[in-house]
Every structure is written in structure tokens, then in C-alpha cells.
Amino acid sequence: MTSVLGLVGGPAPGGRTCAAVSGVLAGATNAGAMTSLVELSETSSEQVTAAIEAADAVVFGSPVYRATYSALLKQVLETTERGMWGETSAPLRGKAAAVVLTGASGHHFLAQNDLRNVLAGFFAVQVLSPGLYLDQAGFLDRTTLAPDSAALAAAHGAALTALAAAVRGSKALSALTPQV
Template sequence: MTAVLGVVGGPEPGGRTSAAVAGVLAGAKAAGASTSLLELSGAEPADVAAALEAADAVVFGSPVYRATYSALLKGLLERTERGRWGETTAPLQGKAAATVLTGASGHHFLAVGDLRNVLAGFFAVQVLSPGLYLDHAGYVDRSTLTGDSAALAAAHGAALVDLAAAVRGSKALSALTPQV
């Protein structure tokens, strides 16, 4: 069974980003995966590292601030080892990931590409494309996706499960490491 971890980089638990990541996880669960959600705002770094290591796939979620993902998510990625230059772990190597960003309006949707580039280029993660971006119009209220947004998030979750299986099943894909 594929284990999918949702990582939410919002400053408060239970916000719009959590709802969006939960929607992706619901789609992954419907596709047969086991899922868990981790909010960085209340998590211990050691617990996050262990959860990343145990996951087959990760959904990285963040609100967009100043046209990029949150400082909490940046901090996690900066602490995450890549198995280079004497590092002893590479918890994202050989994994699939999905990106979920949320914002007040559609004007910040290009931030999805920034997160994708870091995951794919710096960590050699196989990232599901396109990334998911939801603005306020994608919600009924702070914690409830609209029907269309929920269906889109679920489709991303199902696709992530398929991508994780493809990466796990390919020696070549799972062996890729960062270039630099």
C-alpha cells in the first residue's frame, strides 16, 4: 500500500491550505493509499523527518506569501538532507510529490512553479504536474472546498498514487539523485 504524507506549511492549523491538502489526501485514500496529515506549525523537526522518510509520496502544501511558499515550508526544505556532501539521509530521494498552494487570488498561481523547481531540481523528486493552486473562489468557507475544487484535489491525489507506483516500480527513476 502506498503511504502518502500531507505536509502543510501554513502558520495556523486547520486553514484553507489544510483543507486543500486534505482533499488531495482524500483522493489518494480513495485510490487505495494510506494517508496522514502533518501541520508544520505544531510539529517537531524530528517527527517531520521521520514522516518524510516513511512516506512513499508527499503532498507539499503552503499558502502563498509575497509570491512564494511559506517560511515554514522553506525551513523544512532547508533542513531536509539530500544525501550529498556527507549528509547521511535523503528522505525525498525516490519519492513522488504533489504541490498544493493557496492564495487570496489567482495572481499568485505561478508560485507553484517555484516549489516544483526546488523539489524536482534540488531534491530530484518526481513532481506531479500540474501543481494545484486554489484561491478563495475554491472554498465554500475556510475549511470546505467547493465541489469542483474537491473533485480536482481528489484527482490530484489519485494521480499521485499512480505516480508513486511508477517511481517505485522504476529502478532508474527511484535512483535519480540531485546533480549538485
């Protein structure tokens, strides 16, 4: 069974980003995956690394601040080893991932490209494309996705589950490593 981890990089638990990531996880659950959610604001880096290691796929969720993803998510990525230059682990290697960002307006949707590039280029993760960006119009309130957004998030979850199974089932895809 495929396991999908949702990482929420918001500064406080709950909120729009958590709702969006939860929507993706709901779609993964409906596609037969086991899912779990971790709020980075409440978790140690050791716990995050262990959770990533145990998952087949990871949903990286963050609010957009100053046209990029949150410092909490950056810290996770900066402290996650890649198995290069004497590092002893590579928890993201051979994984599939989805990018879920939230923002106040549609003006920052391109921030998902930065996160996608870090995951694909630096960690050699197979990233679901397109990413999911939801602004305020995608929510009924702070914790509830609008129906169209919920359907879109669920579709991303199902697609991520399929991508994770494809990566896990392919020796070629799961063996890719970072170039540098």
C-alpha cells in the same frame, strides 16, 4: 500499499491550505493509499523528517505569501538532507510529490513553479504536474472546498498515488539523485 504524507505549511493549524491538502489525501485514500497529515506549525523537524522518510509520496501544501511558499515549508526544505556532501540521509530521494498552494487571488498561481523546481531540481523528486493552486473562489468557507475544487484535489490525489507506485516500481526513477 502506497503511503502518502500531507505537509501543511500554514502558520496555524486548519484553514484553507489544510482543506486543500486534505482533499488531495482523500483522493489518494480513494485510490487505495494510506494517508497521514502533518501541520508544520505543530510538529518538530525531527518528526517531519521521520514522516517523510516513511512515506512513498508527499503533498507539499502552503499558503502563498509575497509570491512564494511559507517560511515553515522553506525551513523544512532547508533542513532536509539530500544525501550529498557528507549528509547521512536523503528522505525525499526516490519519492513522488504534489504541490498544493492556496492564495487570496489567482495572481500568485505561478508560485507553484518555484516549489516544483526546488523539489525536482534540488531534491530529484518526481513532481506531479500540474500543481494545484486554489484561491478563495475554490472554497465554500475557510475549511470546505467547493465541489469542483474537491473533485480536482481528489484527482490530484489519485494521480499522485499512481505516480508514487510508478516511481517505487522503477529502479531508474527511484535511483535518480540531485546533480549538484
